[in-house]
Amino acid sequence: MADTSLRRAAAIGCGVIGAGWIARLRLNGVDVTASDPSPAAGRIIDAVHDNALMAWRELDLEPAPESIGSLTVCGSIDEAVADAQLVVESVPERLDVKHATLTQIDSAAPADAVIASSTSGFRPTVLAEPLGRPERLIVGHPFNPVYLLPLVEVVAGERTAAQAVDRAIDWYGSLGMHPLRVRAEIDAHIADRLMEAVWREALWLVNDGVATTEEIDDAIRYGFGLRWAQMGLFETYRIAGGEGGMRHFIGQFGECLTWPWTKLMDVPDLDDRLIDTIATQSDEQSGHLDVRELERIRDRNVAAMLLALERNAWGAGRTIAAMRERAE
Structure with missing residues (x-):
């Protein structure tokens, strides 16, 4: 080799x-x-x-x-x-x-x-x-x-x-x-396990009639998704702790882990009713765009974010800067 x-x-x-x-x-x-x-x-x-x-x-x-x-x-x-x-x-x-x-x-x-x-x-x-x-x-x-x-x-x-x-x-x-x-083998590795947690909670929110697929997507893309895209989870929460940092954040919000805020230990049945509900709401949300157009919109948005991150020498923007250096 x-x-x-x-x-x-x-x-x-x-x-x-x-x-x-x-x-x-x-x-x-x-x-x-x-x-x-x-x-x-x-x-x-x-x-x-x-x-x-x-x-x-x-x-x-x-x-x-x-x-x-x-x-x-x-x-x-x-x-x-x-x-x-x-x-x-x-x-x-x-x-x-x-x-x-x-x-x-x-x-x-x-x-x-x-x-x-x-x-x-x-x-x-x-x-x-x-x-x-x-x-x-x-x-x-x-x-x-x-x-x-x-x-x-x-x-x-x-x-x-x-x-x-x-x-x-x-x-x-x-x-x-x-x-x-x-560093260790585990089913679904790291990122998919995190995404699976959000996905399971989202299924319950739709199943229980709390939110539609579009409302859940709005909660992510207009809110914490933007923070996660450039700083991840722990760094975001460190900032939320103010001058006290992560220790202060956990002191403030750690008790929430004992509150009934999640159904991650349970999953709704993906029966025909729930599948039809999700599929119908998704069609209403994005069905006017074909998949290639959605891909192009996604790619322009991601490219713009990567360029912004590159300008600030931050996160995923560093990979673009390194590619640009190699191309010169």
């Missing part, structure tokens, strides 16, 4: 996440080979790439056409991974599908290739169970849109080699990402 620069990657599974990986890789000059049995894969890859170009244009980071990595869509996994340094697996979140796919990748990829699963929930030790060379499997969990959001959670399994993790982290950094080394 002596190679330090990423030049060739394979993407196995080309849905929203896989196509997002392809876009980020190619915009950083990496040649990509891809494989997906879906007849819609090519269309999705092209649509996501177009959105990524627009977003990078918003960031003033759009590369020259000749510096964009090539894309080769292959007829099989074996063909796609044959010469890859990094293989990104983004197939559906079913353990049987992932095991079958990863086993095929493991048997066909070069011995020194790093295999990175985009899984949002499975632990790498579980994913690596059927593999002959589990030492090169990691979890590299990104966030949608992969070409714009810098975070990637990097998780090692019980048999993952430290060198594979270090190599992947170096590569992710070269792609303008913020690799977060997760």
Whole structure:
């Protein structure tokens, strides 16, 4: 594993996440080979790439056409991974599908290739169970849109080699990402466990008729979501403690943890009634926009926030500044 620069990657599974990986890789000059049995894969890859170009244009980071990595869509996994340094697996979140796919990748990829699963929930030790060379499997969990959001959670399994993790982290950094080394295996890693907590509480608020989907989204995007986007949770609460800092904040609000403010230990039944309610409210909220238009609106908003954070040398803006330095 002596190679330090990423030049060739394979993407196995080309849905929203896989196509997002392809876009980020190619915009950083990496040649990509891809494989997906879906007849819609090519269309999705092209649509996501177009959105990524627009977003990078918003960031003033759009590369020259000749510096964009090539894309080769292959007829099989074996063909796609044959010469890859990094293989990104983004197939559906079913353990049987992932095991079958990863086993095929493991048997066909070069011995020194790093295999990175985009899984949002499975632990790498579980994913690596059927593999002959589990030492090169990691979890590299990104966030949608992969070409714009810098975070990637990097998780090692019980048999993952430290060198594979270090190599992947170096590569992710070269792609303008913020690799977060997760120090212990846990189902759903870090970020998804936090998002799941908010999601479960939101389901109860809709189920109990307390709020609609739009009202819940407004509570986030007009309020604490803006604080979280640039400072996270603990730093935000430290400020809420005033001059006394976090200790004062906990002294003020710690007692709230014993109050009945949450139903996180319980979940409403996702029966047809609740699903219909959520789907109907969501259609009323955003159904007048197609998904590609919503993606473009999202990407312009995220790009604008990243630029603001870059101007203040803060948070995720630092990844944009580092990308700009590399491009100069």
